[in-house]
Amino acid sequence: MKITPQSARRVVRASAVYDLIASAGFALPWTVAGTFALLDSLHRAFGLTGAVPDADATFTVLFANLTGSLVVVWSVVRIWRPTLAFGAADTVARVLFSAAMLSALGSGASPVVLAFLVPELTWAVVQGGAVALASGRRTLAA
Template identity: 50%
Template sequence: MIRLAAPTHPAYPRVVRASAWYDLVVTVGFATPWTYALVHDGLSSLGDTLGLGVLPALDPMQILYANLMGSVVVVWALLRIIEPLPAHGLFDGVARVQFALWQAYALGHGATRLLWLFLVVEVAFGVAQLWPWRWTRRTGLVSCPRLP
């Protein structure tokens, strides 16, 4: 197994926490059907105003998936706000690469161009959290303090 020495720069936990606050602010509205309807209307209006396109009409499955994503991301964000460990930054950076890939895929298949606003932030936070790991040396698993 590969062990990566975690970035030790004191700014790294602040980057992890900043990305978590961004996630919390952006996704808390996705966590319930009622708030998602408001977020959906707001994003559609914004996309229409900016000429970037509107979101598709709401349907029960879209609401379900938005709520599932919102709920998981809110919990993940709270964990990183409370305990911004280097390992959390590494895993969040990997998740942001995945999110960015799926957002790029959606854009390539006709999704509203409003998605570009989110894609840019995903890539920026992904790079900010993964870049410091490039200087780490390989010695086994990702080190992470154990909880008592």
């Protein structure tokens, strides 16, 4: 199966739009508290076990802001210029983010993390496959 580079770039751009929406709330100190409160509300509404992020924990907020702002910038770059190389790099990042989420779940994080993990893995497969097929490869490996 072959996919055109233009179609693969549309997938890269769509994944970037998703990332921008999913990550914007983590990017700034004054938005992350509301985002953490939303996650806590979902956690409580579904009666889940495990830990949720603490908006009063300075390092938790700092690293949420650092990660969120980096993802926002990276998303804008991919929306502006959705190249196959950026799509391949983003697919690798998605696998790394997914590994971190799986580790967090294994360490007692709230299953609310699944709301981020499932789309992350889905985009890794969809985008990675599109980039590989548009590049004429069966995998993203060189």
